[in-house]
Amino acid sequence: MTEPAPQPAFVLIRPQMGENIGAAARAMWNFGLDRMRVVDPRDGWPNQKAVAMASGAGRLLDEAQLVGTTEEAIADCAWVVATTARPRGLTKPVLSPERAMEMARDRIAAGEKVAVMFGPERAGMENDDIARANAIVSVPVNPLFPSLNLAQCVLLVAYEWRRATEEALPERVDAVADWATQVEIEKLSEHYEDRLNDAGFFFPEAKADGMKLNLRNLWSRMLLTRADVQMLHGVLRQMVRWKERGD
Amino acid sequence: MTEPAPQPAFVLIRPQMGENIGAAARAMWNFGLDRMRVVDPRDGWPNQKAVAMASGAGRLLDEAQLVGTTEEAIADCAWVVATTARPRGLTKPVLSPERAMEMARDRIAAGEKVAVMFGPERAGMENDDIARANAIVSVPVNPLFPSLNLAQCVLLVAYEWRRATEEALPERVDAVADWATQVEIEKLSEHYEDRLNDAGFFFPEAKADGMKLNLRNLWSRMLLTRADVQMLHGVLRQMVRWKERGD
Numbered sequence: 001m002t003e004p005a006p007q008p009a010f011v012l013i014r015p016q017m018g019e020n021i022g023a024a025a026r027a028m029w030n031f032g033l034d035r036m037r038v039v040d041p042r043d044g045w046p047n048q049k050a051v052a053m054a055s056g057a058g059r060l061l062d063e064a065q066l067v068g069t070t071e072e073a074i075a076d077c078a079w080v081v082a083t084t085a086r087p088r089g090l091t092k093p094v095l096s097p098e099r100a101m102e103m104a105r106d107r108i109a110a111g112e113k114v115a116v117m118f119g120p121e122r123a124g125m126e127n128d129d130i131a132r133a134n135a136i137v138s139v140p141v142n143p144l145f146p147s148l149n150l151a152q153c154v155l156l157v158a159y160e161w162r163r164a165t166e167e168a169l170p171e172r173v174d175a176v177a178d179w180a181t182q183v184e185i186e187k188l189s190e191h192y193e194d195r196l197n198d199a200g201f202f203f204p205e206a207k208a209d210g211m212k213l214n215l216r217n218l219w220s221r222m223l224l225t226r227a228d229v230q231m232l233h234g235v236l237r238q239m240v241r242w243k244e245r246g247d
Numbered sequence: 248m249t250e251p252a253p254q255p256a257f258v259l260i261r262p263q264m265g266e267n268i269g270a271a272a273r274a275m276w277n278f279g280l281d282r283m284r285v286v287d288p289r290d291g292w293p294n295q296k297a298v299a300m301a302s303g304a305g306r307l308l309d310e311a312q313l314v315g316t317t318e319e320a321i322a323d324c325a326w327v328v329a330t331t332a333r334p335r336g337l338t339k340p341v342l343s344p345e346r347a348m349e350m351a352r353d354r355i356a357a358g359e360k361v362a363v364m365f366g367p368e369r370a371g372m373e374n375d376d377i378a379r380a381n382a383i384v385s386v387p388v389n390p391l392f393p394s395l396n397l398a399q400c401v402l403l404v405a406y407e408w409r410r411a412t413e414e415a416l417p418e419r420v421d422a423v424a425d426w427a428t429q430v431e432i433e434k435l436s437e438h439y440e441d442r443l444n445d446a447g448f449f450f451p452e453a454k455a456d457g458m459k460l461n462l463r464n465l466w467s468r469m470l471l472t473r474a475d476v477q478m479l480h481g482v483l484r485q486m487v488r489w490k491e492r493g494d
Contacts, residue, residue, distance in 0.1 A: 026394065029389060029391075029392045030388050030389055030394060031387075031388065056394060057392065091472050091475075139406075140409055141409075142276060142278055142279040142409075144279075145273075145276045145277055145279075145304065147303060152274070152277075155399055155402065155403070156406055159386075159403055159406075162387055163345070163387065196482060196486075198489070199485045199489035200485065200489065201481065201482065211478075214474070214475075215478065215482075218471075218475055218478070218479075222468075227461070228465050231458075231465065234448065235439070235448065235462075236486075238443060238448040239443075239483070239490070240486075241446070241447075242445070242447065243486070243490035
């Protein structure tokens with residue numbers, strides 16, 4: 001643990017209680033993880049209750065990246081998973097924590113940046129944030145009592161990270177592929193949304209938001225390479241040029 | 248979870264804070280375990296702080312077996328493990344939580360009773376108690392910060408019990424999803440190829456075949472649902488309509 005080894009960033013989205021942020025920091029550090037990103041915490045930042053609870057893991061809070069939106073938090077990441085029990089109508093691969101951390105390990109070994117997103121305590125994750133993820137991580141809890149709190153969820157995923165990385169060297173996966181980052185996916189998503197808006201695609205208006213969410217979800221689910229993203233931009237650009245030529 | 252399936256008993260040895268006993272009950276029930284045994288709790292029994300903390304898992308405390316000694320707590324068990332980070336000079340097999348719960352599962356399936364022992368919060372387990380165990384369970388924590396609390400330790404072992412006993416459903420992809428067939432992907436691919444051909448996308452001609460191949464590869468790599476395919480057809484149709492309207 002002395003050399004800073006590559007590792008996933010854990011992103012806490014709009015956390016509410018400082019105690020929970022501190023407990024999440026401890027849970028991460030219990031398994032050797034120390035890169036926390038915090039999106040728009042309810043009670044501001046720094047948070048004294050978080051610091052008090054973190055005790056031996058306070059450094060994680062000092063070094064945490066504070067950002068205003070989920071988009072910023074994952075901008076540099078090529079593979080992003082959302083920990084949530086309820087996909088609520090979005091189609092996404094659902095991974096066990098074990099499988100997710102094995103995949104994270106392999107992607108990180110291939111030089112990619114990876115993020116694991118955790119939603120706010122009560123409300124859970126919003127569909128807008130889930131839609132940005134490549135996959136969902138679901139802990140196999142007792143359906144009669146599925147009441148994991150934030151720090152417990154962080155603990156279990158961090159534990160699986162440690163399990164996935166403590167032993168044999170990871171197999172290198174698909175080192176050739178140059179995966180698109182979240183920023184590139186975001187831009188692709190916006191490009192389609194803008195042009196399709198001009199084209200009158202999002203109709204009727206009552207359904208427009210749902211259609212946009214589905215489209216966004218599709219892009220982020222696809223595991224696109226940079227070349228794919230370029231091609232998909234090209235497809236759309238060409239359709240617009242064709243329209244403008246009017247032939 | 249409706250039928251009481253055979254399961255290990257979790258034995259809390261001389262626990263100190265009621266809150267920790269309640270949190271341990273919740274952690275057990277999160278993964279479907281409900282047989283707790285409590286050895287000589289510091290603050291007596293029942294413990295109101297434990298009850299308050301347990302909330303949805305209060306039944307485990309009502310039904311817990313209260314005993315005076317570790318010996319009594321494990322008297323009926325044929326296989327007993329001790330969760331502790333520090334074997335301190337005793338020679339015992341040391342198991343990962345995963346391996347321990349796999350062995351527990353197999354022994355329980357063979358009709359044996361199994362117990363998992365957890366020591367008091369600060370002091371950890373005494374050698375006298377560790378000596379009663381068939382093996383030690385050690386969580387692979389960060390050696391720089393090995394600070395798991397009682398409920399976290401219970402949570403991780405209970406999670407491994409669940410993993411060892413749930414039916415192997417590794418990578419489930421959202422059961423609801425209605426995946427597109429190969430024919431549908433083929434038609435989508437042709438639709439794009441035709442329209443983009445009209446639009447002059449495949450240019451220069453020397454590169455046209457490679458571009459078509461990449462596009463086709465993209466669609467088939469994507470794991471599209473029927474709804475996705477409909478949406479992607481719709482995207483293209485709308486771009487063509489927009490062109491034809493010429494506005």
